[in-house]
Amino acid sequence: MENYYMTVKEFCERMQVSPSTVYRMIKNHMIPAVKFGRYWKIPGSVFENIH
Helix, strand or coil: CCCCEEEHHHHHHHHCCCHHHHHHHHHCCCCCCEEECCEEEEEHHHHHHHC
């Protein structure tokens, strides 16, 4: 999955966590994320590395 980015919502659904948890993880640099305008995007490779 080259250059694939997930939304916070997609990441939440896959990891079964709340959006506030994901935003906290982004803020604490536990997961990498890129801000596109108003929205945070998480590289798809993050999910592959977790599982």
